[in-house]
Amino acid sequence: xxxxxxxxxxxNFQIIGGEFDTAGGASSHLKSKLVELGVEEGIIRRAxxxxxxxxxxxxxxxxxxxxSFLITPTYIEIKIEDMGPGIEDLDQAxxxxxxxxxxxVRDMGWGAGMxxxxxxxNSDEFKIDSVxxxxxxxxxxxxxx
Amino acid sequence: xxxxxxxxxLSLEVKTFKDGLxxxxxGAYVSDLLSxxxxxxxxxxxxxTLQTHLNIVAVAGHTGLAGVILIxxxxxxxxxxxxxxxxxLTIMSTPLSAFEAAxxxxxxxx
Numbered sequence: 668x669x670x671x672x673x674x675x676x677x678x679n680f681q682i683i684g685g686e687f688d689t690a691g692g693a694s695s696h697l698k699s700k701l702v703e704l705g706v707e708e709g710i711i712r713r714a715x716x717x718x719x720x721x722x723x724x725x726x727x728x729x730x731x732x733x734x735s736f737l738i739t740p741t742y743i744e745i746k747i748e749d750m751g752p753g754i755e756d757l758d759q760a761x762x763x764x765x766x767x768x769x770x771x772v773r774d775m776g777w778g779a780g781m782x783x784x785x786x787x788x789n790s791d792e793f794k795i796d797s798v799x800x801x802x803x804x805x806x807x808x809x810x811x812x
Numbered sequence: 813x814x815x816x817x818x819x820x821x822l823s824l825e826v827k828t829f830k831d832g833l834x835x836x837x838x839g840a841y842v843s844d845l846l847s848x849x850x851x852x853x854x855x856x857x858x859x860x861t862l863q864t865h866l867n868i869v870a871v872a873g874h875t876g877l878a879g880v881i882l883i884x885x886x887x888x889x890x891x892x893x894x895x896x897x898x899x900x901l902t903i904m905s906t907p908l909s910a911f912e913a914a915x916x917x918x919x920x921x922x
Contacts (some may be wrong), residue, residue, distance in 0.1 A: 688891070691870030698874065708855075708876075715874040716850045723867075776863045781847035788851065 669740040670704055670811055676738040682725040684751075687775070690726050693734045694718035697745070700738060706811065713789035714743050714809050720782040721747045721805060727772055728752065729802065742791075743809045753799035761787065761795075813837050813921060815858070815879050815902060821916050824881065824904040828893050832902030835878040840917045842910050846871050853877060860913050864888050868903075869895045879903065883910045 678700070680693040698715040718736070725732035729751030737744040754760045761783050768778025787793040792808040816833040818824060826833065841853035842860040846867060849859055855876035861868065864886050872880050879902035882888065888896065888903050896903050906913050 688866050690867055691874070694874060695870065712855065712874070712876055719870060719874050720847065720850065775865055775867065776844050776846040776861075777867075779845040779847050781845070781851055785847055785851045 670706070670738070672704065672738070672740055676700060676704075678736045680734045682722055682729075682732045682734055682749075684726060684728070684730045684732075686726055690722055691719055693722050693736070697736050697738075697743075701743070704738065710743075710809055710811065714745070717786045717789040717807055717809075718745050720785045721745065721807075723777060724782050724803075725749045725751070727768055727777055732802075739811075741811050743811065745807045745809075746805070748804040749802045751802050753801055754795075754797040754803055755799055757795060757797060760797075815904075817920070818858070818881075818917065819904075821920060822881065822904075822906045822908060822913055824906050826902065826904050827882075827888055828896035828903045829900050830902070832879055832900065835902065837878045837921075839921060840881075840914055841877075842914050849877075850875050858917070860910050860917075862886055862910070864892065866892050866895060868892065869899055869901055872901050873899050881906055881913055883908060883913055 694715050697718050701711045729749035732749030734747045759765050763784045764780040766778045766780035772778045790807040791810045794806040797803040815835045837858050838856035840858045843849050844861050856878050858879050859877045860881045882905045885907045
């Protein structure tokens with residue numbers, strides 16, 4: 668049952684590093700679009716969580732970043748590009764429990780080393796690229812049945 | 813069981829969105845790590861935590877939690893109250909510890 672939409676729905680967001688209070692803007696927007704379209708609840712939950720984790724990573728680690736989403740009849744695509752420090756060892760970063768977050772971020776309950784694993788777990792396709800000193804980019808796809 | 817059924821047992825002070833007390837509760841998840849909650853809690857559970865900052869509203873909303881219980885008498889900040897009201901999230905405060913709150917809920921639900 669593909670989504671009944673005439674053309675893909677897009678969303679674009681700027682995310683500023685350190686702005687914890689506005690976190691969740693992009694993911695909430697995506698969520699409300701998916702609710703409007705009548706997407707299955709479990710997929711909405713996965714897409715919202717993965718997108719929120721992606722936003723948080725930009726806020727915690729980068730100076731700024733861009734998040735965009737695309738809703739097509741058969742899949743949801745979420746792309747994030749940040750101007751952050753980059754990740755030296757991607758395998759290590761994908762390990763649950765590994766984090767380079769500072770203590771004050773951990774005090775807020777973030778930086779437990781579960782963000783990237785959560786994004787991967789909630790995606791059907793997950794791609795991450797990173798260049799130290801330049802930034803990190805992530806692409807996630809959730810298929811719509 | 814409804815959220816409302818917990819109010820007396822856990823001495824809950826309801827801080828936001830009272831309509832949510834009609835929400836069905838299936839269990840509880842106790843954690844102060846936000847990604848752990850998003851990764852491992854289940855829709856319909858109540859989240860027991862000491863975190864009181866703004867991000868708890870989005871975590872609970874995205875995860876489909878029935879409500880949030882702040883332990884040890886902790887209070888949500890004013891900005892959190894406003895956001896929770898607009899996002900229709902029920903936040904409650906209990907004087908109990910996480911251990912006591914979860915223990916009482918376990919007895920009620922099992």
